[in-house]
Amino acid sequence: MVSVIIAFFVLHWYLAAVSQTFFLHRYSAHGLFTMSKFWERVFYFLAFVFQGSSFLNPRAYAVMHRMHHAYSDTDKDPHSPRFFNEVFSLMWHTKQVYQDIVYRDGPVERRFDKNFPEWPVLDFIADSSVIRIFWGFSYVIFYYFFAPSPWFYLLLPIHFVMGPVHGALVNWCGHKYGYRNYDLEDDSTNAFAVDLFCLGECFQNNHHKFPSRANFATRPLEFDATYRVIKFFKTLGIIKMKRVNKEDEDTAWCES
Numbered sequence: 325m326v327s328v329i330i331a332f333f334v335l336h337w338y339l340a341a342v343s344q345t346f347f348l349h350r351y352s353a354h355g356l357f358t359m360s361k362f363w364e365r366v367f368y369f370l371a372f373v374f375q376g377s378s379f380l381n382p383r384a385y386a387v388m389h390r391m392h393h394a395y396s397d398t399d400k401d402p403h404s405p406r407f408f409n410e411v412f413s414l415m416w417h418t419k420q421v422y423q424d425i426v427y428r429d430g431p432v433e434r435r436f437d438k439n440f441p442e443w444p445v446l447d448f449i450a451d452s453s454v455i456r457i458f459w460g461f462s463y464v465i466f467y468y469f470f471a472p473s474p475w476f477y478l479l480l481p482i483h484f485v486m487g488p489v490h491g492a493l494v495n496w497c498g499h500k501y502g503y504r505n506y507d508l509e510d511d512s513t514n515a516f517a518v519d520l521f522c523l524g525e526c527f528q529n530n531h532h533k534f535p536s537r538a539n540f541a542t543r544p545l546e547f548d549a550t551y552r553v554i555k556f557f558k559t560l561g562i563i564k565m566k567r568v569n570k571e572d573e574d575t576a577w578c579e580s
């Protein structure tokens with residue numbers, strides 16, 4: 325049934341995207357809000373379920389993302405489109421940097437390598453080939469039962485690498501297309517149209533200007549969907565917003 329497959333695709337897309345922007349980016353990398361250990365584990369586990377076969381390790385994500393802010397669009401940036409002709413080379417390079425951090429194969433600046441959620445057992449399970457294949461197999465089984473024609477199987481590769489696909493979309497489009505509110509030294513842009521699929525992440529220019537702001541929208545008519553999610557969890561008492569001094573604005577994520 326077409327509707328079931330579309331619903332499954334859309335659900336997987338947005339649940340994986342919100343895991344990335346809410347938990348990995350805004351909480352793990354930037355610490356824009358706080359939560360209890362219990363809720364941290366809940367969101368950690370949900371990121372594992374929603375990202376499934378392409379689960380991204382929160383420590384590696386945080387370290388890599390902090391490098392991105394510190395070295396935006398220089399040769400030390402782990403994923404700047406400035407140095408690649410097309411998005412697949414960028415994805416491949418990012419994957420290599422990411423894996424070096426996960427498996428501790430290269431030096432990592434100490435200032436980046438602290439203050440992130442840790443759950444070594446879940447990281448180990450989520451990163452094992454058996455579990456990644458299990459998730460991939462589950463997607464195939466779902467399509468086997470519900471896809472109305474084999475053409476729909478072409479969507480499966482996106483399910484397999486959903487996390488990196490979201491990352492590439494943001495890193496490529498958010499530093500290449502769209503408009504700029506702030507004249508920064510990096511190439512960051514606000515890719516408004518693409519952001520319909522990225523829940524606030526594509527307002528890269530706003531975010532590079534104010535990395536400690538929970539709301540990535542800074543102008544009227546800009547809308548950051550994940551900020552609504554943050555406000556919702558705050559209203560429920562699940563998270564607390566962090567107060568950040570003006571002078572800390574650029575470095576809040578690497579404070580001890």
Ligand SMILES: [Zn+2]
Nearest residue numbers: 392512528532
């Ligand atoms: Zn960026």
Ligand SMILES: [Zn+2]
Nearest residue numbers: 354389531535
């Ligand atoms: Zn960021």
